[in-house]
Amino acid sequence: MNAKLIDSIAKAVLYEGYMLYPYRPSSVKNRQRFNFGVLYPRSYSEAQSGSDAWSMQTECLVLGNSPAIEVRVRFLKLVARTTRGLDGPARPPSASGDSTVDSATQHFDSLSAPWQEAIECEVTVPVQDLHLLTVEPLQWNFTFPAKHETELLREESERLVGMIDRKQESVNGTVEITAAREYGDIFKLQVRVKNLTQLSSDAAQTDRDSALMRSLVSAHTLLGVNGGQFVSLLEPPENLKALAASCENLGAWPVLVGAEGERDTMLASPIILYDYPQIAPESPGDLFDGTEIDEILALRIMTMTDDEKREMRSTDERARQILERTESLPMEHLAKLHGTLRDLRSLKEEVS
Numbered sequence: 001m002n003a004k005l006i007d008s009i010a011k012a013v014l015y016e017g018y019m020l021y022p023y024r025p026s027s028v029k030n031r032q033r034f035n036f037g038v039l040y041p042r043s044y045s046e047a048q049s050g051s052d053a054w055s056m057q058t059e060c061l062v063l064g065n066s067p068a069i070e071v072r073v074r075f076l077k078l079v080a081r082t083t084r085g086l087d088g089p090a091r092p093p094s095a096s097g098d099s100t101v102d103s104a105t106q107h108f109d110s111l112s113a114p115w116q117e118a119i120e121c122e123v124t125v126p127v128q129d130l131h132l133l134t135v136e137p138l139q140w141n142f143t144f145p146a147k148h149e150t151e152l153l154r155e156e157s158e159r160l161v162g163m164i165d166r167k168q169e170s171v172n173g174t175v176e177i178t179a180a181r182e183y184g185d186i187f188k189l190q191v192r193v194k195n196l197t198q199l200s201s202d203a204a205q206t207d208r209d210s211a212l213m214r215s216l217v218s219a220h221t222l223l224g225v226n227g228g229q230f231v232s233l234l235e236p237p238e239n240l241k242a243l244a245a246s247c248e249n250l251g252a253w254p255v256l257v258g259a260e261g262e263r264d265t266m267l268a269s270p271i272i273l274y275d276y277p278q279i280a281p282e283s284p285g286d287l288f289d290g291t292e293i294d295e296i297l298a299l300r301i302m303t304m305t306d307d308e309k310r311e312m313r314s315t316d317e318r319a320r321q322i323l324e325r326t327e328s329l330p331m332e333h334l335a336k337l338h339g340t341l342r343d344l345r346s347l348k349e350e351v352s
Contacts, residue, residue, distance in 0.1 A: 006222070006257050006265055008279050011286070013037075013269050014074060014120065014218050015318075018288045021297055022304060023312045023319040025115065032208075033116070037075070037251070037270025039173070039195040039216040047203035052211075055194040056251035058221050058268035061236070061244060062130060062179075062187045064228020069133070071125040071223060073175055073193050075216040076118040077144055077168060083114065083153070085162040115315055116209075117166070118217065123175060127226070130179050130187055137178035146170040169213045171197050182243060185228075191221055191268070221252065221268040229263035232256055232275050285325050288318075301326045 017036045020029040038052070045054035062069070123142045147168040154160055176192040197214040199206055223230070231237070233254055236244035247254075252268035256275040267273070283294050301323060304312070313320045 005259065005278070006267070009257050009277050010074060010220065010222060010267060012279060013220050013267070013271065013273075014076060015286055015288050016218065016271055018076075018118065018218075019316060019319055020289055021287075021300060022308060023301075023316075023322060024308060025315050026311065034076075034078075034212055034215075034217045037216075037218045037220055038212070039075075039193065039219050039251075040211050041195055041197040041199055041203070041214050043199055043203035044206055044211040044214075047206070053251050055192055056219060056221075056268075056270070057249060058189075058191045058223070058252040058254055059247035059249055060189055060223065060233060060254045060266055060268075061182075061231035061240060061247065062189050062225055062228050063185055063231060064130070064187075064225065065185055067130045067187070067228030068226045069128045069130050069177070069179075069189065069223065070226070071128070071140075071175060071177060071191055071221065073123040073125075073142075073216075073219065073221050075121055075219040077121045077171055078213050078215070078217060079117040079119060080165075080167045080213060081115045081117050082165045082167075083162060084165060116212070117316065119168075121171075121216075125175055125177065128177060130189070130228070131181075133177055133179035133189075134181050134187070137176065140175040140177070141172070142175070143172040144168075144170065169197075171195070171214055171216065173197065173216065186240070186243070188243070188247065189223070191223065193219060193221065218270065220270055223254075223266040223268065225264050230256060230266045231263075234275055285322070286318075287322060298326050298329065 017034070019033065020027075022029075024030065037056070039056060040048075040052045040054050042054040045052050121144055123140070125138070125140045128138060147166075149166045151164040151166070152160060153162040153164060173193065173195045176190075176194070178190050180188045180190075182188055193216070195214075195216050199211070199214065201210075231240055231244060233244050233247060233249075249268070251270060253270070253272050254266050254268045255273045255277065256263060256265070257267045257277065258265050260276050280294070287294065287297050289297070309323060312323050
């Protein structure tokens with residue numbers, strides 16, 4: 001298993017769409033964030049007539065005499081960041097990116113705008129014997145508690161002028177794992193992730209921003225197998241095509257990940273991928289949009305005005321890192337983003 005390669009792909013999926021170019025809350029693209037892989041609380045989903053998912057289901061095929069399964073569910077948990085001046089109340093956070101701040105915090109070119117940040121969460125299920133799962137399915141419950149943190153805001157003179165509040169709501173759910181032996185050493189594995197978080201108010205009256213605070217955002221599942229191998233659902237062998245087509249995936253797109261040819265790890269992604277996805281080695285870092293071209297985004301960031309860069313820098317720590325990394329790119333690195341030739345073969349090799 002190429003753990004580094006797998007983690008880089010999983011992280012790209014985790015932050016896909018977190019914040020899009022031009023990386024400013026005032027831009028239209030960022031007025032409704034978090035559109036991939038969101039599992040809302042069940043009651044909220046049902047109040048929306050099921051249009052917003054509260055669960056995701058992954059089904060795939062496993063080959064092996066005595067395989068053992070590892071399951072990890074990863075997602076973002078949102079953090080509401082508000083500012084409070086010494087002479088005024090905190091402003092409410094908004095995923096739409098209202099960047100107007102209390103006058104007391106305008107002394108700072110820092111993270112002072114109301115915003116929804118995110119922290120990474122992972123649910124790790126202990127290794128399970130696949131044979132036992134065919135007899136007794138597993139239900140693994142998880143909880144991430146509410147949290148409230150405060151950060152003091154000071155001028156360069158150290159005078160206290162306000163504070164930043166960061167608040168998280170509690171999130172809880174369950175991972176259900178079951179398996180069925182199809183024939184011989186072929187198993188069908190099913191993993192369901194459910195958001196069972198209770199809302200503090202009437203679900204029908206809860207707005208999207210409030211529901212997101214209790215949601216699993218960019219939820220995806222990483223599956224590993226010991227003593228066996230996964231079957232590609234995109235290109236299954238001829239004798240398993242019908243069985244692979246019978247796998248029902250809801251809100252998940254399972255693909256093989258790792259080095260080409262490895263079959264011990266599968267990523268159930270909320271976005272469509274191909275088997276063995278890769279991040280170009282020339283890419284200098286995450287841009288939260290895996291379908292874009294690094295060179296284009298880098299050049300666009302460089303042409304932003306000072307005011308646009310100030311807004312980008314002052315809203316989100318991850319956006320600030322993108323800006324600083326892009327502005328410090330040496331020309332030779334930028335040139336590499338323009339294009340790279342790989343896997344060159346001689347004409348003789350092609351003919352033969």
